[in-house]
Amino acid sequence: MAKLLCVLVCAVALMPVAQAVAPVPVFVATSFVQQAQAQERPKTLLDFLFKRRDKPDKRIQTAPKASKRKAAPRKAAVPRQKKAVRSSAQKATASAVSTPQVEKAENARRVLVIGDFTADGMSDGLKDAFEGVANVVVETRTNGSSGLVRDDFYNWPQEIPAIIEEIKPVIVIVMLGSNDRQIMRIDNKSVKVGLPEWEAEYVSRVNSLIGTIRATNTPVMWVGSPPFRFRAMSADILLFNEIYRKAVEAAGGYFVDIWDGFVDEAGNFIATGSDIKGQQVRLRASDGINFTAAGKRKMAFYVERQLKQLLGDAASPLLTSLATDNVPMLTLPPLQNEADLERTNPISMDDPDFDGGSILLGDVLQIREPVVDNPLIAKSVRQRLIEDGVPPPSQPGRVDDFKWSDDG
Structure with a gap:
């Protein structure tokens, strides 16, 4: 009997007290404290008798305590300054500011440049060369994909008379041939480059263009094409340059050879070489065909020398036109009367008083x-x-x- 009583007492002591902690529904426990209370174990009679408290479970996250320190005000974010990137227009504006352009005279002599994309690049360099010359204006009329083979695309002998009539140049500079390494249609038949029939027709078209220019009583200057990275292309260009030389010189014109400026000592193509100041710079683009700004200026350097010889004093930057504001500075002194003129008698060479002495x-x-x-x-x-x-x-x-x- 005593044993049974002892078992009952122990069972009652170990039974959980329902009133200790009421179960918290899951959908109500929204805060960190309510979640912690929901996860506590039921308390027994021994917990109330001996006041035992469980240690909080480390896995339960409690709400963070509010800091008593006042947070320092955040500084306004300063945007990082990006590295300035100058566009081509900004560069052109800066160069225009550093190098003032000379106002061209109304009666300035006009130089006309025609041809393909190489002529367009050479014309840019020629404009830089005569930028400070008031009496020389460089006019450009080019077609980058044109030539003498595809006259169905652009026919230079037919177009040049109207251009000359519009510009009225003192000289026409021609630079063609870079696009002419292709099949030519002759008498409704396709003829490949290098054949005698092709060469004869090409010579005839070169003479036709030069003759059309000379018919307008305008001098003509032909600029030879430069070498290119591809050996086969350069070999054909050498043949073209010889055709240009013979044709223009036979018509009383001028031929400018720029080949040596873009090859090394062995005659090989170079992408980097000396500019007009002797500095090593990049002359050609990565494709081995087009030119950099330094390469365009170097092409124009050879043409510039020939032009200055032909234009004479007009190509001098020191020669400017007389403006109305300069006229008052050129007034002559008033004329003197015959009586006001001071005359000096001639002195004999054997006069002892010539040097102020007596002998x-x-x-x-x-x-x-x-x-x-x-x-x-x-x-x-x-x-x-x-x-x-x-x-x-x-x-x-x-x-x-x-x-x-x-x-x-």
């Missing part, structure tokens, strides 16, 4: 020096010449021996 210059041979015993005090030949004007005695047979011979 002719050099007639001082009779000056006698005092006899001095000490040779250190005596005047030297140099002192006698400078101080007294007495020349040294002449030696017989020397060039300064002016004595007349006895026989007259």
Whole structure:
């Protein structure tokens, strides 16, 4: 009986007290505290008798305590300054500011440049060369994909008379050939490059263009094409340049060869070389065909020298036109009357008063020096010449021996 009573007492002591903690529904426990209370185990009679408290579970996150320190105000974010990238327009504006352009004269001589994309690049360099010359204007009329083979695409002999009539140039500069390495249609038949029939037709078209320009009484200058990275292309360009040279010189024109400026000592193509100032720069683009700004300026350098010889004083930057604001500075002094003129009578060459003295210059041979015993005090030949004007005695047979011979 006693054992049964002991078991009942222990069972009652170990039974959970329902009133200790009421179960919290899951949908109500929205805060961190409610979640913690929901996860606590039920308390027994021993917990109330001995006041035992469970340690909080480390896995349960409690709500963070509010900090008593006031948060420092955040500074306004300063945007990082990006590195300035200058566009091509900004660069052109900066160069225009650093290098002031000269206002062109109304009667400036116009130089016309025609041709393909190489002519367009050379024209850019030529404009830079004559930027400071008021009496020379470079006009450009180019078609980048044009040539003499595809006259169905662009026919230069037909187009050039109207262009010359519009520009009225003092000279026409032609630069073609870079696009002409292709099949040509001759008498409704396709002919490949290098064949005699192709070459004969090409020579005829070159002569036709030059003859059309010369028919307008305009001088013509042909600029040879430069080498390219591809060897086969450069070989054909060499043949074209020889055709241009013979044709333009036969018509009384001028040929400008720029080949040596874009090859090395062995005659090979170069992408980097000397510019017009002798500095090593990039001359050609990565494709081996187009040109950089330095390459365009170098092409124009060869043409510039020939143009300056033909244009003469007009190509000088020192020669400018007279503006209305300069006219008052060029006024002449008023004319004097005949009575106000100061005249000087002519002077005879044998007049002793010509040099302000009483004797002719050099007639001082009779000056006698005092006899001095000490040779250190005596005047030297140099002192006698400078101080007294007495020349040294002449030696017989020397060039300064002016004595007349006895026989007259």
